[in-house]
Amino acid sequence: AAGVIQSPRHLIKEKRETATLKCYPIPRHDTVYWYQQGPGQDPQFLISFYEKMQSDKGSIPDRFSAQQFSDYHSELNMSSLELGDSALYFCASSLEGGFNTEAFFGQGTRLTVV
Amino acid sequence: DAKTTQPPSMDCAEGRAANLPCNHSTISGNEYVYWYRQIHSQGPQYIIHGLKNNETNEMASLIITEDRKSSTLILPHATLRDTAVYYCIGAGGTASKLTFGTGTRLQVTL
Numbered sequence: 001a002a003g004v005i006q007s008p009r010h011l012i013k014e015k016r017e018t019a020t021l022k023c024y025p026i027p028r029h030d031t032v033y034w035y036q037q038g039p040g041q042d043p044q045f046l047i048s049f050y051e052k053m054q055s056d057k058g059s060i061p062d063r064f065s066a067q068q069f070s071d072y073h074s075e076l077n078m079s080s081l082e083l084g085d086s087a088l089y090f091c092a093s094s095l096e097g098g099f100n101t102e103a104f105f106g107q108g109t110r111l112t113v114v
Numbered sequence: 115d116a117k118t119t120q121p122p123s124m125d126c127a128e129g130r131a132a133n134l135p136c137n138h139s140t141i142s143g144n145e146y147v148y149w150y151r152q153i154h155s156q157g158p159q160y161i162i163h164g165l166k167n168n169e170t171n172e173m174a175s176l177i178i179t180e181d182r183k184s185s186t187l188i189l190p191h192a193t194l195r196d197t198a199v200y201y202c203i204g205a206g207g208t209a210s211k212l213t214f215g216t217g218t219r220l221q222v223t224l
Contacts, residue, residue, distance in 0.1 A: 004157075033211060042201075042214045043158060056211050090157050092212075099210060100146060100165075105157030 002026055004093050004106035012112045013081050021076040021109045025093030031055070032074040033103060034066060035090040043090060049074060081113045116141035116204025123219045126196075132189040134218050136202030139183040145206035147178060149187045150214075151198040158201065158214075161187065192222045 005024040013019050025032050031050045035043040045058035049068035060066075063081075068074045072093075078085060088110050094103040119137040126132040138147060148163040162169055162176045164185075169176045175188040189196055201217040 035214075042199075042216055043152075045211045045213060048211050058211065088155060092157075099206065100163075102148075102160035102163065103212060104160065107157050108155070 004091055004104050006089075006091050006106035006109050008109060009107065010110050010112075012114060014114055015081055015083065017081050017113075019078045019081060019111060021078070021089050021091075021111070023074045023076070023091030023093075023106060025072050025074070025091075026104055029093035029095055029104075030072060031094045031096070031103075032068055032072070033092040033094075034060075034074070034076050035092070037088040037090065037108075038084075039087070046076070078111075083113050086111060086113045116145050118202045118204055118215050120200070120202055120215065120218045122216065123221070125221050125223060126189075126192045128193055128222055128224055129191055132187075132192040132196065132220060132222070134187040134189075134200050134202075134220065135184065136187070137184045138202065138204045141182055141204045142206070145204045147176065147182075147185050148203040148205055148212060149174070149176065150201045150203065150212070151196075152201070152217075153195075153198040161200075192220075194222050194224070196220065197222045 007022045033048040034046040037043045046060040048056045052068045066076045088108045090108045092103040092105040116138045149161040150158040152158045164176045178185045199217040
C-alpha cells in the first residue's frame with residue numbers, strides 16, 4: 001500500500017541557508033501535518049492543512065512557512081537556518097481532517113544544520 | 115487537546131501481555147483516545163483509537179473506563195519488536211492535530 005513519502009530523507013545545510021522539505025500524502029488524503037522532533041525529544045506539532053487551507057498552527061517559527069498544493073502535497077520552507085533547527089521532520093496525512101481516523105506518518109527528513 | 119499522563123517507562127517479558135495505562139481526566143466529550151508508537155527515530159505508527167467503547171484490532175486492545183478519564187492499551191503477546199515509545203493522545207474535531215506528550219518507553223525483554 002502507498003505510504004506517506006517525504007523527500008529528501010537526509011539534508012545537510014549551513015547556518016543561514018534555506019531548506020525545503022516535501023511531503024506526498026497517501027492518495028486521497030486531504031489533510032497534512034508537520035512535526036519536528038529534536039534529539040531525545042518527542043514530536044512537536046508545527047502546522048497542518050486541510051483541503052489546502054491551513055487548519056492549525058503550533059510552535060512553528062516565523063522563519064518557517066508551509067503550504068499544501070492543489071495535488072495535496074505539502075512543502076515546508078525553512079529560512080535563516082539555525083543550529084537548533086537540526087531535527088527529524090515528520091509529515092503525516094489523514095482523511096477528512098483526521099476526525100475519527102488515523103494519521104499515517106512518513107519516515108521523516110533528517111535535517112542537519114552545520 | 116486533552117492533557118494525558120503516562121508512566122515514563124515499563125518493562126515486559128516477551129510473550130506476556132503489556133498493559134500500558136494512560137490518564138486523560140480532562141478529555142472532552144468529542145475527543146478520541148489515540149495510541150501511537152515510535153520505534154527508534156522512525157515515523158510514529160498508529161495503533162488504535164476509540165471514543166468510549168473498548169476497541170480491538172490486529173495490533174492491540176484499548177480499554178476505556180466508563181468515565182473516560184483513563185484508558186489502557188493492551189498488547190496481548192509482546193515481542194521484542196514491540197519495544198518502542200508509546201504515546202496516548204486525546205484529539206478530536208476537524209483537522210485535529212495530535213499532540214504528543216512524553217509517552218511510555220516500553221522495553222520488552224527475553
